[in-house]
Amino acid sequence: MTMTPSTRPRRSALYVPAHHARAMEKARSARCDVVILDLEDSVGPEEKLQARTAAAEAIHDGGFASREVVIRTNALSTPWGMEDLAVAAQVMPNAVLVPKISAASDLAAARAAMHGSVPMWIMMETCAAILRLNEIATAGAKAGVEAWVIGSSDLAKEMRCAQGVARPGLQTALSLSVMAARAVGLGILDGVFFDAANPDGFAIQCAQGASLGFDGKTLIHPNQIEIANRAFAPEPAAIAWARAIIAAYDKPENAGKGLVEINGRFVERLHYDEARNLVQVAEAIEAAGR
Structure with a gap:
């Protein structure tokens, strides 16, 4: 697993x-x-x-x-x-x-x-x-x-x-x-x-x-x-896109959806966890000051 x-x-x-x-x-x-x-x-x-x-x-x-x-x-x-x-x-x-x-x-x-x-x-x-x-x-x-x-x-x-x-x-x-x-x-x-x-x-x-x-x-x-x-390190564009994915899936109307559209691009729910991981890594790098 x-x-x-x-x-x-x-x-x-x-x-x-x-x-x-x-x-x-x-x-x-x-x-x-x-x-x-x-x-x-x-x-x-x-x-x-x-x-x-x-x-x-x-x-x-x-x-x-x-x-x-x-x-x-x-x-x-x-x-x-x-x-x-x-x-x-x-x-x-x-x-x-x-x-x-x-x-x-x-x-x-x-x-x-x-x-x-x-x-x-x-x-x-x-x-x-x-x-x-x-x-x-x-x-x-x-x-x-x-x-x-x-x-x-x-x-x-x-x-x-x-x-x-x-x-x-x-x-x-x-x-x-x-x-x-x-x-x-x-x-x-x-x-x-x-x-x-x-x-x-x-x-x-x-x-x-x-x-x-x-x-x-x-x-x-x-x-x-x-x-x-x-x-x-995660690139700024990748971090911005990850935040967009998180924001989209966190909307009440998208709860439970497997697929959402963001600015003309379709994103699967599996990308949500990936996006959260990337943002957390980026935030940890920023917090460490390195």
């Missing part, structure tokens, strides 16, 4: 190495919607324990205002994964992001290691995961998963496909992932763009992700935030 989608803005999700104190402090005032305290890819093996402790302290200290704060743990199969999950769940961030989820059984193992009900996000970054999208989506909705994050770099590496701006080899996986996530009401974020010195290419990829239906994009550098925020 389809769930109600989140209206919390997730246009920009910045990865921050948890052991990097200066980057952590900058993230507290960055204009991103989500801060992901990373214990995985950006942290070397000898720094894993330090990063775990620093992430827990950052959650305790707070100061991130309205930004969602998520801890990305190491994979379950690593020496650090299980303890990462246990510690992350104890400090209660907004969510815990678990990498390398490839089957429903991985979700069960992650949830058991967390010993609690903190929301879970998961990385979809393996060929096995893409071939089990429906299984993982259905199981995740029951296990407290709220969002997926595409690990496009790992997926492209495993597929042995090119990873240019247009990402032709990933198009099928990206589109199917959005469909599977939306079928159960999950949020979904696009993967990172590593060429931080190529803002034009990044803007093109953001536009592509937005057109595919992603909520936002994961980022590796603060200079990518503004571009992502613009690309994934």
